[in-house]
Amino acid sequence: MEPLKLALLLVLALFVVVNEGRALRQASGKPGATAAAQAQAAAKALGSGDASAAASAIAEAAASGNAKAAGQALAQSAAAGSNTTTTAQAIAEAAAKNKNGTAQAVSQALAQAQSTGKTGALAQALSQAVSQGGGSAAQAVAEAYAQSVGAGNTAAAAEAIAQGAAAGGASANAQAQALSQGLAAGGGTAQAVAQAAAEAYSRQPQSVSNALASALTQANSNPAGAQAAASAIASASGGHAQAIGQALAQATAQGGAKASASAQAIAQAVQRNPNGTAAAVSQALAQAQASGKTGALAQALSQAVSQGGASAAQAVAQAYAQ
Known part of the structure; x- marks a missing residue:
């Protein structure tokens, strides 16, 4: 083959490879493709029991604006029942990486779970996540409740609070911790969390009032405890009161420090x-x-x-x- 023809063929081949690579990158960069890939990655990790990989996928999805996809994966994993522990650990780890993004994903998961009647399983996972992840997880869950209220879906947050509180024990304590964090945030977050708690109270009066009482007084030695209680009390009106x-x-009625x-x-x-x-x-x-x-x-x-x-x-x- 003549040198000139060979050179032309090489240039054409290189042009095709470059264009195909660019097309693939553009396709993978499309929002739909990215969201689907991230949701698939989260779902796969949750299904295999790899909480750390799932946490990374959730945090990355939320950071890139695909919280809905991550939330759907969380809701589906929790609904499976056998994945509750992995789901909880993934939420706890994701909250430590990206608290706000995790809150967005959990808010989407609450909406998904409520629409399918599977809130109980997700509430259990959220309680476990708070128990495992402490403050960052509690803040993420509380913010998710507030975001649900802000999106006009108070029922989703209320159902999770009610079912988590009604489960008693560690689950109720975790819900109290999340409520306390939400109330301590003050402002719109405190008002939204109080609204969700008020609706939850209408579903499970005794359990939710116990959780609220604990939320109001659980940190007696910490000034933030009184601040949380003050936020809740100040927001009381109508059904909240x-x-x-x-x-x-x-x-x-418990007397003493409380x-x-x-x-x-x-x-x-x-x-x-x-x-x-x-x-x-x-x-x-x-x-x-x-x-x-x-x-x-x-x-x-x-x-x-x-x-x-x-x-x-x-x-x-x-x-x-x-």
Whole structure:
């Protein structure tokens, strides 16, 4: 073959290879292709029990804007039942890598689970994730609840909270930790979490009020505990007030440090929202009277007035009047 022809053929072959490579890269870079690949990677890792690989896939998917795909993989894995432990560990590890992205994925998983009637399995996985992952996982789950409320899907978050709390034991404790983190965040997150908890209360009153009571007082030696309680109490209005009020009544009835923490939280809540605080205290009074345990609550309210001054006294008086 002549040298010129050979050179031309080599140039043409190189041109074809380069163009094919570019086309493949462009195809793999398309959002749909990327989302599908990331979802497949997460699902494969979850199915094989490789929590670390699944966590990386979830974090990467969320970081690239494909939280929905990661969430669907999580929901499907949790629904399988046998993968609950792997799903929980993957969420915990993903939260440590990318807390906000994991929250987005979990929010999508909640929506998927709620639409298929499989929230119970996901709630169990979320509780285990918080137990394993601690603060970062609790914050991610709480933020996922808030995002669900923000997306107009309060029912998905409420169902997970209700089922997790109703399971009792470590699951209920984990839900309390997540609620506490959400309330401590303050602002819109605290309000959204309180809204989800209020709807959860309508489904499982006793279990959710127990979890809320624990959330309000679980960190008695930590100032953030009172801040969390204050956020919750201050947000109390309408349907929130009954759930928060019952939790307050249960917390103060235990006396000691929990009652003192509740008093401090009430005093702080008055500064944020006097009317909301009065509504919650009014519900707490009704609950305490019904259970015959008004003494502990009255003592806590006296402490709150001592700490909060005139504004606290006015809110407590308003609560009694209601």
